[in-house]
Amino acid sequence: MSDLPDDLLRTLAAALGDGFRLDADERLTYGYDNSRRHALPDAVALPTTREQVVALVRACRTHRVPVIARGRGTNTTGAAVPTAGGIVVSFERMRRIVDVRPGDRCAVVEPGVLNGDLQRALKAHGLFWPPDPTSADFSTVGGNLACNAGGPRAVKYGASRDNVLALTAVTGSGALIHCGSATTKGATGYDLQRLLVGSEGTLALIVEAMLKLAPLPASRRAIRARYRDVESAAAAVARLMAQPTTPSMLEFMDGDAVRLAREIGGADLPADTGALLMIEADGDAHTLPHAIDALISAARGDGCLEALPAADEAARERLWAARKALSPALRSLAPGKINEDVVVPVSRIPALVAGVRTIARDRALPIVCFGHAGNGNLHVNLMYDPADADQRARAQTAMADVFALTLSLGGTLSGEHGIGLAKRDFMPQAIDAPTLAMMRAVKTAFDPDGILNPGKLLPP
């Protein structure tokens, strides 16, 4: 049974028809996300139109009932978990690709479109949408926008916020707003659309997005660069980012990650490899060889053991397979994992990795670092046994250590996963009190009664 007021139940049933669900198993299903947190919503809404979303938010505002937007729940921070109850609004039925306009390099989509489905539709036009999170095949564009998802390609093409032209959204007061325009340049009032990106459903519910697209490059080629140690690999990252040929991917693995990829993942990586860069360039038949030459030349330097292009597409695939084998391989270290996606300025990567090594030693837990080096966005994986209370406590302490270290290096808490519940209580360390107060004032401007995804992103 639901605790929602009868009046609200009637209104929502009338507005949403069979898209309004109260049964226990549906509510259970929509109560989790990939953070492994869970909370039971009072109801689930599956709108098919923006008008239904407006009606829902207005009715919920009247009754001060929380509204939690949801894509497919692939986020890792608990941002989609209805910890304060209320209505989970899943956009799975709003998944139309409304328009693709190749001449304007843009597409109009509903928020429930899967990133992967969109990419397949765009391919026919020789275009793509740059954000490429690992979850692309089963995460939605709306969810990508809500947490400002990135991925390896962000080093060249930017993350979600850099690739949106306009958003239609419903604010916490039930107003339907249209932010931005179908143009790649704009200086017409306040930029509300980029503000909504990364706001994790706390300011408004996105009901339509106009995305900025990029032309698909004709081909890609990968370089495998092995280094004696993390310091020399990090110095190479800085060299790579200081020259004009921006790589289309620039991924990093520390020594432990390399060892795991070799020993568990079966990757062909010599034992003297202290750190690895996987570098990729895109272009056409004419320009790609020169781009590869430029990147190899920047990758080589003190401490570089080897920097060679993948011979062919199969070799390129094998190289990325080593990267993909990492996540499952981590489980060989311990059954539990805290995966944080901290970001530091590129020049501070060596200090971050060295500091993390010290934390691992001090807290007696394995920590493995890999990720998007071109943006300084490393995935720091703290491994522990959740069944062991002492290890659980040490993992939490180590995570706090990693955040403090990141901030001391001029970095920030998250590059592409967002804050949600997982990092919410660390926000006051990352953002000073006047700025947090300003963020709260912005939240109140969009959502005067605080019904949109309460308890997320901003600390209580």
Place this chain on the structure above:
Amino acid sequence: MSDLPDDLLRTLAAALGDGFRLDADERLTYGYDNSRRHALPDAVALPTTREQVVALVRACRTHRVPVIARGRGTNTTGAAVPTAGGIVVSFERMRRIVDVRPGDRCAVVEPGVLNGDLQRALKAHGLFWPPDPTSADFSTVGGNLACNAGGPRAVKYGASRDNVLALTAVTGSGALIHCGSATTKGATGYDLQRLLVGSEGTLALIVEAMLKLAPLPASRRAIRARYRDVESAAAAVARLMAQPTTPSMLEFMDGDAVRLAREIGGADLPADTGALLMIEADGDAHTLPHAIDALISAARGDGCLEALPAADEAARERLWAARKALSPALRSLAPGKINEDVVVPVSRIPALVAGVRTIARDRALPIVCFGHAGNGNLHVNLMYDPADADQRARAQTAMADVFALTLSLGGTLSGEHGIGLAKRDFMPQAIDAPTLAMMRAVKTAFDPDGILNPGKLLPP
């Protein structure tokens, strides 16, 4: 004499010392901008530190006195004109380049640094800051950020908003806030820094900016592509933007602009030229020839009379000289000019230019179009005689026609100049009432008493 309360005068004199000016000629000097509007401020402040700015805003808030941030007054919209009186805050004494960090591709600057001075300092590091407004040599970075300035390079590198990592700013309540971080990726709370960009001093005063830099390309080469008519040039723009080699500039001139450049500017442009594209690529010795080939191939097509690379640097300079000769040449048509920088989706450029031609005929005034075609950002120049009341009225009507046309094509009022006073009253046509109300709520969150640049950007 000033009308400011004695208490405020004492506080500001104490906080700013000789950086607080009340003399009539200083007030006169700081009362205009490049919109040719003028209004007398009650005082002028020349702060040297952020603490002075905080003290000033707090004191002005107590007395509800307007605060108008000012770079060098090159903006064209009246955004820096103190129409409601109050204190003009000129950042000319805060012009330090605080730090250049080549490894992190970023620079930290005070807001009063001239764009051109910054570019010269960055050149030594092989870097540049992408925004390149025509005013670069005498406009400030703070001013560029305030109106989201762009320029020809924006087609490849983005405008000001796309090239800022973090801002330190003073809100209308006198709070010093720190928005963003020194990283090229971030998902840590609300993106306030991009919201401040383009807000024209109505939300906060920027006191420090961390800018995202790009590596200087080794070389550039230009292509001159002549077309039979505007339609075929616009179709070429769409083709150019749909292939993977993004030009570093893609400038357009309509037939009238070409004729003026030839007849008045002395440009070597044959008389059968109905429209012109000036296309530029950047790269290195290896990649540039291929980029030029790709762009020429996309530029050619139905209606293309000629698409040839500039033979050498001198030829490239001559080509750009034709573009630069345009603004002075316009004066041969009429002594007065309204220069609007509307934006449309690239595919709608032909409809925009055709519609403008109809407006010119209907209103019996010359209108010349040229500008940044790769972003659909055209400068529409309405020529008239300000001494003739009838022409003045027709010019105003024609301007309103151009805005209505632009909006009907899915475009927006401004691409890089901003709104200020000039386009403020057209905002309700461009932005619907709920979205404008949301912008007002954001304004109130940052500036509860409405003291920051009152009367600008948002209609009363």
